Each structure stands twice: as C-alpha cells, then as structure tokens.
Amino acid sequence: MATKRVLVVFVLPIVFSLIFGSVVMADILQKPDRELNMWPMSSDRSSSHQEKSLEILNLSSQYSVNEPVEIQVKVNDASFDCGDLYITIYSSSTNEVITQGGFLEQCFVNTNSLIPVNDKFSKPIDTPGSYKVVVDMVSKDLSNTSTSSKFNVK
Known part of the structure; x- marks a missing residue:
C-alpha cells in the first residue's frame, strides 16, 4: 500500500510534467516564426548585427538658441506602417x-517615404543646454519601437 502512495504522490506528477512539457515544447517549436533561444547574447552584441527599426535623420549635434530643431524619421520595419509617431524633446x-x-496614421511603406508624411517636426529651443530627443512609433496592433539621440543648444 505504501508503494502505491509513493507512486501516486511522487512518480506520477513527474511523469505527467515531462509529458506535458514535451507536448508544449513540441507545439512551440512547430510555429515557423518562433525560436528557442536558450543562450541569449547580451543586448550590445545582438544589436550590432541588427538594423535599428527607427533612425533619426537631420539631427545636428549642436543648435543655436531659437534655431528650430527639424528632424525626420526613417522606419526600417514595415510592420509599423500606418502607425502613430511621437517625437519628444527632454532636457x-x-x-x-x-x-x-x-503625428497620427503615418503610412509610409507604399511610398517609401520618411515620416512625418506631408508634415514636419520643427521646434525652436530658447534655452541653452543639453537635450535628448526621443522618437516613439506605435503600430496599429499597439506594438512599439523607440530610439533617442542627444544634442546641445548654445
């Protein structure tokens, strides 16, 4: 009787977990766009091999007081087509x-254009100092990507 209890309490849960885990793992690996990454590389190494999904264009490293900061954004990921673009400048x-x-509903893939489409981001800054511009792109399915860059105003 004691051996049956040991079997039910200890051995059966282990057997069921192995079977269930194998079924789940087999299902995950059957999906074509999934991968099993048991040893992820550090973010610095992996990002050097991947192209950034957002690039800030026309941003100078230095501006004069009241000179407008004018930038455009290049999106390298077509899954963000017809998304919302937000540009924020922080001190x-x-x-x-x-x-x-x-800038809402920025559709750019068909025309291969820079964003904002048919508009521009141009803001003067009247106080000298160091600033950071952050660009966020949010797709229709609410996934997002972001990038930032720094500049100075003298």
Whole structure:
C-alpha cells in the first residue's frame, strides 16, 4: 500500500510534467516564426548585427538658441506602417519635457517615404543646454519601437 502512495504522490506528477512539457515544447517549436533561444547574447552584441527599426535623420549635434530643431524619421520595419509617431524633446539635466509632437496614421511603406508624411517636426529651443530627443512609433496592433539621440543648444 505504501508503494502505491509513493507512486501516486511522487512518480506520477513527474511523469505527467515531462509529458506535458514535451507536448508544449513540441507545439512551440512547430510555429515557423518562433525560436528557442536558450543562450541569449547580451543586448550590445545582438544589436550590432541588427538594423535599428527607427533612425533619426537631420539631427545636428549642436543648435543655436531659437534655431528650430527639424528632424525626420526613417522606419526600417514595415510592420509599423500606418502607425502613430511621437517625437519628444527632454532636457537632459532635469528630464523635463520641453516640447512634443504627435503625428497620427503615418503610412509610409507604399511610398517609401520618411515620416512625418506631408508634415514636419520643427521646434525652436530658447534655452541653452543639453537635450535628448526621443522618437516613439506605435503600430496599429499597439506594438512599439523607440530610439533617442542627444544634442546641445548654445
């Protein structure tokens, strides 16, 4: 009787977990766009081999006071077509939002254009200092990607 209890309490759960785990793993590996990454590389190594999904274009490293900061964005991932673009400039010292622009329904894949489409982001900054521009792109399925860059105003 004691051996049956040992079998039910200890051995059966182990057998069922192995069977269930094997079925789940087999199902996951059957999906074509899934992969089993048991040994992920550090983010620095993996990002050097991958192209960034967003690039900030026309951003200078230095601007004069009241000179407008004008940028465009290149999106290298077509899954973000017809998404919403948000551009925010922060003060690097206080992390305070200085200005922000939102551009909704930015469709660019068919025309292979830069965004914002038929519009531009142009904001003058009137205080000298160090700033950071952050670009966020949100697709229709609510996935997002982001990039940032720093510049100075003298």
